[in-house]
Amino acid sequence: MSWLTEAVPRGRVAAFRTLIYLFVAADLVIFTPWVRTRVSVPGDLYQPLLIGRLLPLPTPTETLVTVIFWALLLLALLAATGRAPRVLGWAVCALYLEWMIIAMSYGKVDHDRFGLLVALAVLPTAGRARHGDTTRTEAGGWALRVTQIAVICTYFLAAFAKLRFGGLDWLTGSVLARAIIRRGTDLADLIAQVPHLLIVAQFGIVAFELLSPVVFLLPPRWRLAMVGFFYSFHAVTIATITISFAPHLAAMTSFLPLERVRPLVWARRLIGRGPSEAATDVPPTDADTVPPGQDTVGARAERALDDQAPVVGRPVGP
Numbered sequence: 001m002s003w004l005t006e007a008v009p010r011g012r013v014a015a016f017r018t019l020i021y022l023f024v025a026a027d028l029v030i031f032t033p034w035v036r037t038r039v040s041v042p043g044d045l046y047q048p049l050l051i052g053r054l055l056p057l058p059t060p061t062e063t064l065v066t067v068i069f070w071a072l073l074l075l076a077l078l079a080a081t082g083r084a085p086r087v088l089g090w091a092v093c094a095l096y097l098e099w100m101i102i103a104m105s106y107g108k109v110d111h112d113r114f115g116l117l118v119a120l121a122v123l124p125t126a127g128r129a130r131h132g133d134t135t136r137t138e139a140g141g142w143a144l145r146v147t148q149i150a151v152i153c154t155y156f157l158a159a160f161a162k163l164r165f166g167g168l169d170w171l172t173g174s175v176l177a178r179a180i181i182r183r184g185t186d187l188a189d190l191i192a193q194v195p196h197l198l199i200v201a202q203f204g205i206v207a208f209e210l211l212s213p214v215v216f217l218l219p220p221r222w223r224l225a226m227v228g229f230f231y232s233f234h235a236v237t238i239a240t241i242t243i244s245f246a247p248h249l250a251a252m253t254s255f256l257p258l259e260r261v262r263p264l265v266w267a268r269r270l271i272g273r274g275p276s277e278a279a280t281d282v283p284p285t286d287a288d289t290v291p292p293g294q295d296t297v298g299a300r301a302e303r304a305l306d307d308q309a310p311v312v313g314r315p316v317g318p
Contacts, residue, residue, distance in 0.1 A: 010133035011259035013140035021080035089124030115251030118150035159209035
């Protein structure tokens, strides 16, 4: 249990919370605005996921989807400030879950949003946290750890699904070749010309997904290196077959020391540094630039003024 609730700085929780809620707002307008087009699809084609059948949830209408969109956008931006973390957090979690149920109830379910949904579910339990706060919190540590587990489960269960439905033929088949034909880039076309490279890549993908839980056994420095490898894998995926896994990448920042990234503090320092540096940026005088052993009229005049001026802290007069 100590591993599951390992304390982390509150500043890390605050940074992760801000990032996740800002991503939710961006997701509505950049990655999943197409959900709003679902209202033009006949209601008979709406086949809700199991959770949508258990609750049960209504068939999406134009009014319902519009209300969810604007309410979620506003609440996510408010939640990103860190205020009322429980009330706003639970509200964002519920609305985004409904947004995803609407999105995924027409025949296609994306697995890259599992970690993000878990993050939204556990962040309200982390309590208050301020940027830059170095005090540690076990509640925040639990929220980050559960998100990390969800991220790694996404990898491990993806490999399990490949082997479950595709068997060993998935490893030696033409999965990547088909993906390149459908949505490949020029870089992917170059890679596809290398004999047997795509087969080797398929073996590598399954191997790294099955071994992904090893990240929890590594020391902190090596853990960050492995997480960096995860990000590089997705960078190659984007560059070759244009699949971003953006929600998954946002949830994976739960592994990173986000408390060290403080853009507002950096901006304030830059703003505050400008006038001070300008005030101290005085052109050098003759006394400052004269080589040792030489003297100038300007230097002698400055020394004479210094000799006549009272010294701060020393009594003047008898």
